[in-house]
Amino acid sequence: MNFELNENQKLIQETARRYAQERIEKIAGEIDRTGEFPKEIIKEMAEMGFMGMIIPEEYGGAGLDFTSLAIAVEEISKASASIGVIMAVNNSLCAYPIFQFGNEEQKRKYLPLLATGEAIGAFALTEPNVGSDPASLETTIKDGGDYFLLNGTKRFITNAGEAKIFVVFATIDRNLKHKGICALIVERDYEGFSIGKHEDLLGLRSTANCELIFEDCKVPKRNLLGEIGQGFKIAMHTLDVSRIDIGAQSVGIAQAAFEKALAYSKERKQFGKYLYEFEMIQEMLADMATKIQAARLLVYYAAFLKDKGVPRFSKESSMAKYFASQVAMEATRLAIQIHGGYGYTKDYPVERYYRDAKCMEIYEGTSEIQKIVIARNLIE
Structure with missing residues (x-):
């Protein structure tokens, strides 16, 4: 080791x-x-x-x-x-x-x-009515001769406003649930494809997060990714991989918040003492540092398993994302607390970290979904 x-x-x-x-x-x-x-x-x-x-x-x-x-x-x-x-x-x-x-x-x-x-690339799975239950996709594809005809709407798609290449998921038959889902590579200039609403997000505000609209969008059949009905498997495996990144992103946010809080505690005085001299502040800093390191190691371990070629690492990637996202929320909250009133202003970046951190518990599978994935892997 x-x-x-x-x-x-x-x-x-x-x-x-x-x-x-x-x-x-x-x-x-x-x-x-x-x-x-x-x-x-x-x-x-x-x-x-x-x-x-x-x-x-x-x-x-x-x-x-x-x-x-x-x-x-x-x-x-x-x-x-x-x-x-x-x-x-x-x-x-x-x-x-x-x-x-x-x-x-x-x-x-x-x-x-x-x-x-x-x-720039994007990944289009989430829909207005479908988030945590991707087997129930409403976006459909049907045979159009040399093309697939794609119809539906995708929501909360990161990079969408600037992307030229999209991996899009749709179903051939909603009654087939996950067995009917397909993955397609869609180019921005395909006929019948348009960009909808630009989301005004709480955090991650510079990600060109937009809605995608498909109205008989003509996708060449050669752009089918994998096979018909393989889309759900592709989506789930891809999310296993990307959750490692979201864990890493969470660690980055938490580390930034910790470093800013530590630096501020060495500058700010109250009651004639620097903040870091108070044991309560020391406890906050110790908790932050310890949990950030633990989260980082969970992320590295999940990445290690992927690099090692382990065929399945769903549990470990979900653990990394779940724990690291919690740590990001806690660390950013404590960073604001240490900054006091100044932390609640835009004069300091800790409020941005807090807003960004919240999304870590939501996208690419909510914290609740991560716990379900972890539990199912433990029970199997």
């Missing part, structure tokens, strides 16, 4: 941390305020290889492991959770299922675009 990062992972961590501190942190508050998608930053990150970290080199990516991706997502998310999830979605939710389940033609067409940042 080795708890040390290898030299390549240390380099990735250092590179991501330095870039986040020098470029991202200074604009994070502004893009949160305006909701602007950080195009220039994403372009730079693509040039550095961050947008295609897990894409093999033969398709233009960096060919790195999932532990390295988790390390980078944590560091980027410390500066901006919005940018962290833009990067994570491109890697794990769009590029990964195309690589894992796509044919060679699909891989060669789409993966280089995602790796270089020429195209």
